[in-house]
Each structure stands twice: as structure tokens, then as C-alpha cells.
Amino acid sequence: MPRRPENPGTCAYCGEIITKRGVSKHLDICPKRQEALASAAASSRPEETLWHLRVQDAYDKDFWLDLEMTGSASLDKLDKYLRAIWLECCGHLSKFTIGGWGGMDVGEARKSDSIFEPGLVLRHLYDFGTTSETDIKVVAARQGKASGKQPIVLLARNQMPKAVCQECGEPARWLCIDCLYEADKTGHLCDKHAEEHPHEDNGEPMLLVNSPRLGVCGYDGPAEPPY
């Protein structure tokens, strides 16, 4: 069976479309990234370890983020970031683990320097009922100065996965939760078919947003980075 191509992403510095495995290579030559690094180096902030993280939905590899996090920041900063960009519906509990359910919990007060090492994979669990599971892989570390006051920088992010209307095959912008959970369909709808759509048990069709939690526990975005 032919493998589905990986969902590409966008460089957060210059907007270029890049593959998931080409992120590091692109960042090394991205002029906008180089500018940001140069101005960070000229700042009076202290040098520290900066961790390159690959964040990915544990079950849907179309959703991924590359982040850089300062070594002095604690894991609760990463939790807040993930909530803002992907997860937050109604303030559920969350935790970091090594190994997921039944694995080892890693406290949110831990600083990234005290736990991260290249190759480590943490699993983040958000909402202990209808859980969103997110893997955080430590890709690399470098010594440098943070590029701003914030502990986390978005390096790259997956593009919105392509969706086609379940009725007509045209590009879709809407999701019907009833179809998704009760009719065994994708639930994706174009503008025309969203308007005519008969289901409203779980509300009208919602706009597709760039998050793996869309439609879970009523999550409908905004799926924007917090800063």
C-alpha cells in the first residue's frame, strides 16, 4: 500500500512550506531565523541551554509543532503553551509522563534542564476523561540566548490537514460532530453542504481549526499560539 505523504508545515520565521523531517535543515539556513539569532546574541540576556522539541499528537501524525524552550523554564510553561495552541476546552487536569498512562509522572514544576536530554520523549496527557495525548521529543540542545522574554518559541507548525467534503469532494471548512461520532463518516463539509446539513444534536457544524482536539469535548479552537 502506498504510504500517505507526511503533512508538511510552515516555518514560523519566514513562512516557507517545509517537510517535517526538513525542519532543522531549513532553520539552519533560514535568513529570518538567522536574523533572530543574531539579535538574541546581541541582547543582555544570559546564555543558557535551549531545547529543540518536536511535539506531535500521539495518534495523528498530521499534527506537529517544533518548539524551542529555555532550560530555565519549568514544564508548566509547556503545558500552558500546549493548552493555548491545541488543547484547552474547559480547564481539565493535565500531566507530563514518561510512558503515558501507567508510566512515570514528571512534575510540572521541574525545570526543563533537570529532565531533558536528547532523545527523551515525554507524553503529555490533557483531560483524564476524553484524553488528548501528545508526545514531546527532545530533538537537540544548543547554548545561546533566548530570543525574547517568553520561555517558548514556535519554530514550525503543521499546515492545516487537507479536508474534503464527505458529500461532494470539494475542499471542506466545516466539521459535523454527529457525522464524525455517530455516522462513521469524516464529518468534513464544504460551505454549501454545511449550510444544508441536517444534524444539530451536538450543535451546528464547526469551523475546522488546526488542532488534533477539534470536536473532542466540544473543543472548537482558536488553536492559536499564546505569544
Ligand SMILES: [Zn+2]
Ligand atoms: Zn524560514
Ligand SMILES: [Zn+2]
Ligand atoms: Zn472539556
Ligand SMILES: [Zn+2]
Ligand atoms: Zn460539499
Ligand SMILES: [Zn+2]
Ligand atoms: Zn452530520
